[in-house]
Amino acid sequence: MLSERRLQVLRAIVQDYVGTEEPVGSKALTERHNLGVSPATVRNDMAALEDEGYIAQPHTSAGRIPTDKGYRLFVDKLAGVKPMTAPERRAIQNFLEGAVDLDDVVARTVRLLAQLTRQVAVVQYPSLTRSTVRHVELLSLAPARVMLVLITDTGRVEQRMVDCPAPFGEASLADLRARLNSRVAGRRFTDVPKLVEDLPDAFEPEDRGTVSTVLSTLLETLVEENEERLMIGGTANLTRFGHDFPLTIRPVLEALEEQVVLLKLLGEAKDPGVTVRIGHENAHEGLNSTSVVSVGYGSGGEAVAKLGVVGPTRMDYPGTMGAVRAVARYVGQILAES
Amino acid sequence: MLSERRLQVLRAIVQDYVGTEEPVGSKALTERHNLGVSPATVRNDMAALEDEGYIAQPHTSAGRIPTDKGYRLFVDKLAGVKPMTAPERRAIQNFLEGAVDLDDVVARTVRLLAQLTRQVAVVQYPSLTRSTVRHVELLSLAPARVMLVLITDTGRVEQRMVDCPAPFGEASLADLRARLNSRVAGRRFTDVPKLVEDLPDAFEPEDRGTVSTVLSTLLETLVEENEERLMIGGTANLTRFGHDFPLTIRPVLEALEEQVVLLKLLGEAKDPGVTVRIGHENAHEGLNSTSVVSVGYGSGGEAVAKLGVVGPTRMDYPGTMGAVRAVARYVGQILAES
DNA sequence: GCTGGCACTCGCATGGGTGGAGTGCCAGGC
DNA sequence: GCCTGGCACTCCACCCATGCGAGTGCCAGC
Numbered sequence: 001m002l003s004e005r006r007l008q009v010l011r012a013i014v015q016d017y018v019g020t021e022e023p024v025g026s027k028a029l030t031e032r033h034n035l036g037v038s039p040a041t042v043r044n045d046m047a048a049l050e051d052e053g054y055i056a057q058p059h060t061s062a063g064r065i066p067t068d069k070g071y072r073l074f075v076d077k078l079a080g081v082k083p084m085t086a087p088e089r090r091a092i093q094n095f096l097e098g099a100v101d102l103d104d105v106v107a108r109t110v111r112l113l114a115q116l117t118r119q120v121a122v123v124q125y126p127s128l129t130r131s132t133v134r135h136v137e138l139l140s141l142a143p144a145r146v147m148l149v150l151i152t153d154t155g156r157v158e159q160r161m162v163d164c165p166a167p168f169g170e171a172s173l174a175d176l177r178a179r180l181n182s183r184v185a186g187r188r189f190t191d192v193p194k195l196v197e198d199l200p201d202a203f204e205p206e207d208r209g210t211v212s213t214v215l216s217t218l219l220e221t222l223v224e225e226n227e228e229r230l231m232i233g234g235t236a237n238l239t240r241f242g243h244d245f246p247l248t249i250r251p252v253l254e255a256l257e258e259q260v261v262l263l264k265l266l267g268e269a270k271d272p273g274v275t276v277r278i279g280h281e282n283a284h285e286g287l288n289s290t291s292v293v294s295v296g297y298g299s300g301g302e303a304v305a306k307l308g309v310v311g312p313t314r315m316d317y318p319g320t321m322g323a324v325r326a327v328a329r330y331v332g333q334i335l336a337e338s
Numbered sequence: 339m340l341s342e343r344r345l346q347v348l349r350a351i352v353q354d355y356v357g358t359e360e361p362v363g364s365k366a367l368t369e370r371h372n373l374g375v376s377p378a379t380v381r382n383d384m385a386a387l388e389d390e391g392y393i394a395q396p397h398t399s400a401g402r403i404p405t406d407k408g409y410r411l412f413v414d415k416l417a418g419v420k421p422m423t424a425p426e427r428r429a430i431q432n433f434l435e436g437a438v439d440l441d442d443v444v445a446r447t448v449r450l451l452a453q454l455t456r457q458v459a460v461v462q463y464p465s466l467t468r469s470t471v472r473h474v475e476l477l478s479l480a481p482a483r484v485m486l487v488l489i490t491d492t493g494r495v496e497q498r499m500v501d502c503p504a505p506f507g508e509a510s511l512a513d514l515r516a517r518l519n520s521r522v523a524g525r526r527f528t529d530v531p532k533l534v535e536d537l538p539d540a541f542e543p544e545d546r547g548t549v550s551t552v553l554s555t556l557l558e559t560l561v562e563e564n565e566e567r568l569m570i571g572g573t574a575n576l577t578r579f580g581h582d583f584p585l586t587i588r589p590v591l592e593a594l595e596e597q598v599v600l601l602k603l604l605g606e607a608k609d610p611g612v613t614v615r616i617g618h619e620n621a622h623e624g625l626n627s628t629s630v631v632s633v634g635y636g637s638g639g640e641a642v643a644k645l646g647v648v649g650p651t652r653m654d655y656p657g658t659m660g661a662v663r664a665v666a667r668y669v670g671q672i673l674a675e676s
Numbered sequence: 677g678c679t680g681g682c683a684c685t686c687g688c689a690t691g692g693g694t695g696g697a698g699t700g701c702c703a704g705g706c
Numbered sequence: 707g708c709c710t711g712g713c714a715c716t717c718c719a720c721c722c723a724t725g726c727g728a729g730t731g732c733c734a735g736c
Contacts, residue, residue, distance in 0.1 A: 025729050038679055043730070061686045061729050101497065103567075135477050137487070149475065149487060149495065157487065157497050159439065229441075235573060236591035249587075253574035363698050376710050381699070399698050399716045678736085685730080691723090699716080706709080 002052070008035060009045045010054055011078040014066050018314050023063030068279035068313060071291070075276050075317050082318035084326045088116075092330050099334065102126070102155040106231050109307065109331050114234025116323040119311035120256065122294075124266055125229045126154035126304045126335065133184045133192065136218065138177045143167040146214060150221055154299060154335055162217045164210040172207050176214065189222045230259050234309075241312050251286030256310070258284075266306035269294045274321045279313045289313060293320050297328035299335035307331070340390070346373060347383045348392055349416040352404050356652050361401030406617035406651065409629070413614050413655050420656035422664045426454075430664060434672050440464070440493040444569050447645060447669050452572025454661040457649035458594065460632075462604055463567045464492035464642045464673065471522045471530065474556065476515045481505040484552060488559055492637060492673060500555045502548040510545050514552065527560045568597050572647075579650050589624030594648070596622075604644040607632045612659045617651045627651060631658050635666035637673035645669070 002010075012033040016024040026039040026046060035042065046064055049055045054070035057063070066074065084092070095112050099105040106123050113121035137149040144164040151157050179202065183195045196215050200208040235256065238249050255261050261284050268283075269275035269292075277292045291313045296303025308324055340348075350371040354362040364377040364384060373380065384402055387393045392408035395401070404412065422430070433450050437443040444461050451459035475487040482502040489495050517540065521533045534553050538546040573594065576587050593599050599622050606621075607613035612633045618626050629651045634641025645666055647658060 137475050139473050157495050159495050239588040250577040
């Protein structure tokens with residue numbers, strides 16, 4: 001177990017390194033933080049911290065920088081979440097309140113997060129699988145062609161074209177629309193399959209094929225997980241990363257374009273609060289030198305999607321966590337209102 | 339007027355520079371292209387080309403690189419559009435045919451363009467203002483709350499919440515829905531305002547306020563130009579730009595995030611064919627060292643939106659133009675089918 | 677267990693020297 | 707008049723040696 005002072009030394013190293021982006025030496029540490037001991041003592045502590053794997057030297061005779069393990073300890077034990085100031089909170093609220101629809105909410109959230117944290121922001125669209133059905137609309141475009149529009153409680157709209165096996169009259173369509181909505185409106189997606197199971201039986205035999213086709217398209221739409229979308233912003237902030245550019249930035253940009261990777265990444269964070277994944281804790285190789293700070297957000301008490309930021313491991317964790325948490329909270333409010 | 343050979347020299351310089359990314363000298367030129375003259379002669383030609391502003395030297399005693407003006411001449415007079423090979427065309431078609439909905443078409447197009455050109459791809463969603471209305475749906479969510487869903491012929495869906503000044507019955511709503519659709523379905527957006535002008539008069543006085551509110555929301559949605567959206571991909575390709583990294587890449591990423599800038603950029607290209615804007619021809623400063631190759635695409639003969647790529651001025655213009663043109667053509671086909 | 681001192685290491689910036697690629701110009705040839 | 711080979715010149719890119727400074731590890735003393 002590390003002594004209290006050694007933890008303080010680690011905290012000081014993390015803070016200084018995050019601020020200056022340069023390896024920090026024992027002398028500079030004692031000057032900038034009043035630890036009450038001499039550089040020599042700090043050197044001993046640093047040697048111990050290095051033995052334990054919390055810090056490392058880029059090369060002999062250079063200062064120390066925190067390792068992933070060091071950041072982990074810092075985040076878990078040494079740092080809190082820095083709350084937003086009142087003006088910041090107001091700014092967040094004002095900025096989000098101008099949104100006109102769901103797309104706009106997500107777009108604004110991305111911009112906001114990117115600006116606040118000066119990092120890359122990632123916002124997942126409210127997920128289909130966890131939300132409820134508000135309305136299902138059926139439109140006849142041609143005798144044997146129906147457009148299905150699904151509206152969710154988060155305001156998201158999905159549409160699908162359905163080619164029917166047989167012509168389908170307006171009356172039958174209206175009937176199906178009414179029956180369908182009375183059964184599924186307000187229900188969770190996961191419950192829908194059971195609720196519509198026996199619906200074809202209520203129709204004339206010649207219509208059953210079409211009804212089944214429409215229903216299976218609806219179910220497909222509901223479960224289609226890969227339809228989960230993301231919005232990304234603030235990639236220009238990547239250029240503030242480091243000096244050794246192309247090598248660092250390239251894999252990150254590539255990873256960001258692989259939406260699947262990001263969705264998986266966000267999905268892995270099960271923690272109800274803010275989750276931080278540091279460096280190699282991220283499964284994807286391209287993100288090994290980045291940290292991901294994420295949190296769930298939702299319109300009610302329950303999380304329906306995630307948002308977060310991707311930045312260098314040497315980021316301001318307390319501040320970033322505070323911003324992410326605050327934004328998630330306000331987005332949740334906005335969604336609940338609309 | 340430049341002699342034929344000097345034009346050939348310019349062409350050779352552009353081709354070599356695009357290939358090697360290094361200033362090209364007179365000796366190398368004569369070796370790689372059989373111009374039939376000696377390096378000394380080429381030097382004279384190069385001096386003339388430099389006088390005219392088509393090429394420049396980064397520093398004395400270095401080779402020449404093309405200027406924006408040189409690229410312009412190259413694109414206009416010296417290079418054609420390189421057609422896609424048959425396998426490439428098949429690949430494009432296969433890749434796009436798997437799309438399930440409009441979002442997916444756009445997403446696939448972006449990926450495809452980025453991969454084909456190895457540059458940043460930009461695809462504008464089919465624009466609202468130039469397309470026609472397929473259907474307008476009205477849903478009652480609460481006594482004084484209506485959701486308006488607009489479906490376009492390109493399959494795009496827009497939804498808006500409408501708060502009514504007074505409660506509005508199901509019957510009136512159905513009436514409005516029917517009247518509205520019979521008037522606007524199949525019509526161009528630009529014609530809609532006139533078509534619905536006198537619609538409130540057909541309703542009872544107490545409903546007219548609500549009808550007007552719904553209609554004005556619809557009109558807003560139609561004209562809301564800033565709702566034109568874009569999808570961007572292939573930003574990782576920016577890392578192949580040059581060696582002088584952060585300085586080059588930063589402003590480009592920033593410009594790409596300013597969707598307004600990009601929309602304006604695409605909008606300026608009026609040419610019916612492929613448009614190329616080179617370096618400083620782009621109004622936005624951040625894009626002064628990039629070229630934008632764009633073209634309109636649409637489901638019928640008419641263009642409803644634009645797509646294109648953004649890359650370094652030293653790009654393979656014939657190949658890029660070919661790819662952009664081919665992709666636009668196939669996307670148009672896909673849209674027409676769905 | 678803390679401290680001051682000291683020798684040591686090593687990266688980084690500085691500066692001069694060198695090689696090579698490329699140019700401009702000129703005189704001669706077709 | 708245009709092309710060509712030759713020649714002197716320029717200037718960047720690279721390499722190496724040097725010196726400096728920050729930082730370390732260790733040790734003896736308090």
